[in-house]
Amino acid sequence: MLTKKRHQLILELLAREEVVKMQTIVDQTGASESTIRRDLSQLESAGHLRRVHGGATANHMQIDEPSYFEKSDRFVEEKDRIAQAAADLIEDGMYVYLDAGTTTLAIVPYLEQKAITVVTNSLPLANTLLYHRIPTFVVGGQLKHSTQALVGYNAREGMLIYHFDVAFLGMNGVHPTQGFTTPDPEEALVKKTAIELAKKSYVLVDETKLDEISFSRVASLRAATIITMTSSEQEAKYSQYTEVVNAK
Amino acid sequence: MLTKKRHQLILELLAREEVVKMQTIVDQTGASESTIRRDLSQLESAGHLRRVHGGATANHMQIDEPSYFEKSDRFVEEKDRIAQAAADLIEDGMYVYLDAGTTTLAIVPYLEQKAITVVTNSLPLANTLLYHRIPTFVVGGQLKHSTQALVGYNAREGMLIYHFDVAFLGMNGVHPTQGFTTPDPEEALVKKTAIELAKKSYVLVDETKLDEISFSRVASLRAATIITMTSSEQEAKYSQYTEVVNAK
DNA sequence: AAAAAATGAATGTTTTTGATTGATTTTTGA
DNA sequence: TCAAAAATCAATCAAAAACATTCATTTTTT
Numbered sequence: 001m002l003t004k005k006r007h008q009l010i011l012e013l014l015a016r017e018e019v020v021k022m023q024t025i026v027d028q029t030g031a032s033e034s035t036i037r038r039d040l041s042q043l044e045s046a047g048h049l050r051r052v053h054g055g056a057t058a059n060h061m062q063i064d065e066p067s068y069f070e071k072s073d074r075f076v077e078e079k080d081r082i083a084q085a086a087a088d089l090i091e092d093g094m095y096v097y098l099d100a101g102t103t104t105l106a107i108v109p110y111l112e113q114k115a116i117t118v119v120t121n122s123l124p125l126a127n128t129l130l131y132h133r134i135p136t137f138v139v140g141g142q143l144k145h146s147t148q149a150l151v152g153y154n155a156r157e158g159m160l161i162y163h164f165d166v167a168f169l170g171m172n173g174v175h176p177t178q179g180f181t182t183p184d185p186e187e188a189l190v191k192k193t194a195i196e197l198a199k200k201s202y203v204l205v206d207e208t209k210l211d212e213i214s215f216s217r218v219a220s221l222r223a224a225t226i227i228t229m230t231s232s233e234q235e236a237k238y239s240q241y242t243e244v245v246n247a248k
Numbered sequence: 249m250l251t252k253k254r255h256q257l258i259l260e261l262l263a264r265e266e267v268v269k270m271q272t273i274v275d276q277t278g279a280s281e282s283t284i285r286r287d288l289s290q291l292e293s294a295g296h297l298r299r300v301h302g303g304a305t306a307n308h309m310q311i312d313e314p315s316y317f318e319k320s321d322r323f324v325e326e327k328d329r330i331a332q333a334a335a336d337l338i339e340d341g342m343y344v345y346l347d348a349g350t351t352t353l354a355i356v357p358y359l360e361q362k363a364i365t366v367v368t369n370s371l372p373l374a375n376t377l378l379y380h381r382i383p384t385f386v387v388g389g390q391l392k393h394s395t396q397a398l399v400g401y402n403a404r405e406g407m408l409i410y411h412f413d414v415a416f417l418g419m420n421g422v423h424p425t426q427g428f429t430t431p432d433p434e435e436a437l438v439k440k441t442a443i444e445l446a447k448k449s450y451v452l453v454d455e456t457k458l459d460e461i462s463f464s465r466v467a468s469l470r471a472a473t474i475i476t477m478t479s480s481e482q483e484a485k486y487s488q489y490t491e492v493v494n495a496k
Numbered sequence: 497a498a499a500a501a502a503t504g505a506a507t508g509t510t511t512t513t514g515a516t517t518g519a520t521t522t523t524t525g526a
Numbered sequence: 527t528c529a530a531a532a533a534t535c536a537a538t539c540a541a542a543a544a545c546a547t548t549c550a551t552t553t554t555t556t
Binding site: 018019021052053054055057079102105106122123124125126127128129130131133135136137138139140141142143145148150154157158161 | 377387389
């Protein structure tokens with residue numbers, strides 16, 4: 001079977017099924033596993049699908065899909081340490097902005113004993129904050145499917161009425177010269193606004209985000225302190241540009 | 249079964265059932281208990297659900313609703329009929345406001361095939377709309393614990409930038425002379441604003457709300473059409489004051 | 497026919513899985 | 527109300543499945 005034909009077949013399967021197992025494709029095409037792997041990684045880099053362990057899943061042409069890629073169990077402990085370091089910076093009476101993201105989500109359990117008010121643009125955060133009975137305001141705006149966050153112009157407008165003692169943000173890329181970046185421009189706008197409105201901002205990232213550059217620029221490194229967990233070399237490198245908290 | 253497929257299945261179960269037992273998921277997926285535990289904790293840390301002893305709950309479940317299982321089928325069915333009658337009034341291209349409440353929540357499944365944009369002030373609604381992939385805007389504001397709705401002055405301000413073809417509201421009291429009423433003044437403000445901004449408004453209530461008066465006045469009966477399920481006598485009585493849709 | 501590209505088998509590595517353990521929580525029954 | 531019993535849980539570990547990579551072989555292109 002021709003390469004082109006295989007690719008077509010794979011995409012057809014995905015159009016019908018949303019997720020397809022490797023074995024299914026092997027059976028349907030009669031090609032070897034190696035070949036199908038090659039096909040999948042080609043189709044992935046062309047943006048036609050997303051590989052997952054055991055097969056592939058349809059790509060709804062989203063710019064990003066952090067929800068499924070972020071949360072392999074491996075980084076759970078790292079996230080938690082970073083979250084804890086962030087929570088330690090929060091004091092009673094503060095007005096706190098919490099951005100959407102799994103790392104910021106991990107902060108919430110540590111906030112339960114603090115007398116604070118939180119503002120967020122994230123639905124999962126809002127749900128969790130509610131559950132932990134923390135006084136919360138939600139930023140209005142357009143609900144983005146992939147991140148469950150409220151973004152866009154309306155979100156920015158809705159934020160402008162608040163001021164924060166401190167803001168905690170997730171980020172997809174952190175780079176010495178390119179600064180903080182994230183895939184979706186509308187999300188970048190919200191993050192940028194949060195930084196503008198906060199007396200002090202922190203960006204929470206696991207090690208994999210360092211030296212990465214994503215599509216939309218949010219701010220230069222100067223604009224926020226980085227909280228992460230990384231090697232002393234990386235820490236030293238980034239310390240030249242901004243304050244770094246290494247949650248070791 | 250692939251990890252992603254399992255995750256999808258779990259979220260699907262939760263979208264239908266609000267609460268799902270570990271054993272149910274194990275049976276449906278054929279995976280081991282260990283694997284499902286891992287799935288649940290991953291989905292939880294991504295903010296898609298909340299784990300509870302014995303299984304998981306949708307994070308749009310009302311916190312103060314311990315009697316969820318005890319609700320009589322009759323009541324659920326009544327809500328559903330009312331919701332369906334409401335959904336029938338929605339046409340492609342409309343901008344729709346959905347107020348917080350269990351009856352308005354019941355509308356969402358019927359919206360899946362419609363090309364509409366929804367604005368809501370309810371977290372549970374937002375979560376459900378997200379799941380059904382319906383374009384959604386969320387009104388900002390203060391998060392009220394008991395109803396999981398966004399209320400208050402900020403919510404009103406956030407709404408004023410929108411205009412609706414149609415608004416669907418829950419209500420606690422409906423009375424011939426006292427009009428539409430609800431316990432919380434801040435919530436009343438939001439409902440009132442929605443009515444102001446909509447070309448046409450509907451109030452969805454089960455029979456028990458008729459002839460009731462609650463603390464805060466929202467509007468007179470004239471301001472909205474009532475959708476309910478009641479006796480012909482009650483229907484005739486309320487028809488003197490405003491339009492009534494009896495979802496029988 | 498030679499060069500380039502694609503293939504499939506083999507390799508060692510990483511990820512996922514399910515069983516087992518002992519700890520924790522909930523339920524039961526006095 | 528309390529303590530025992532049952533159910534559920536988190537943590538650990540070895541087996542299994544899936545993975546990327548390499549390399550010799552086959553197919554296609556020039």
